[in-house]
Amino acid sequence: MNNNKTKSARLAKMAMLVAISIVLVMVIHFPIFPMVSFLEYDPADIPILIGTFAFGPVAGVVLTVVTSLIQGFTVSAASGMYGIIMHILATAALVMTSGTIYRYHKTKKAAVIGLLAGTAAMTAVMFVANMFITPAFTGWPLDAVMELMPFILLFNVVKAGINSIVTFILYKRISPFLHR
DSSP states (O other): OHHHHHHHHHHHHHHHHHHHHHHHHHHOOEESOGGGTTSEEOOTHHHHHHHHHHHOHHHHHHHHHHHHHHHHHTTTGGGHHHHHHHHHHHHHHHHHHHHHHHHHOOSHHHHHHHHHHHHHHHHHHHHHHHHHHHHHHHOOOHHHHHHHHHHHHHHHHHHHHHHHHHHHHHHHHHHHHHHO
16 A cells, blocks of 8 residues: 555656646756757657656656657647657656766766766757757757757757756755655
8 A cells, every 4th residue: 555655756856847847947047058949948748757767768858758748739839749749758858868877876976977868968969859840840850950950969068958957956856856
């Protein structure tokens, strides 16, 4: 019986993190670079990263998929399936990498290494995704996408970097609540 209570509490905490993520993207979203104004910064990945550090990389991917679907059908519906797919790919790369490194070494140093590696993984995945998925969904020729690629890559580094820094600052303050 106690095990079911623990699972229910964990599920409720994960649902709360999804809800916070959705509220954050509703309230805070803005373009960083005018050249690619369709790419908007939002802090939605912060609760997902916090959940990843608390519950592991698989839980982080679950949080990513649930958040992406809810966000994609509500507050970010204009981007449609393209936005959902891109958000899942970007955030899953970030949380799987960061969470896997942190899972085996729960130290500040491992958190920093994990977040840096996650930022690099997200940027690399989005390079490839934008080469294939963006032309398929937007109809833009690959040449046009490649002209924007420096901005797209920098956007991903900045977005993941900001969200990683905030996660690093907040996680240890929030983790006692998530682990009780």
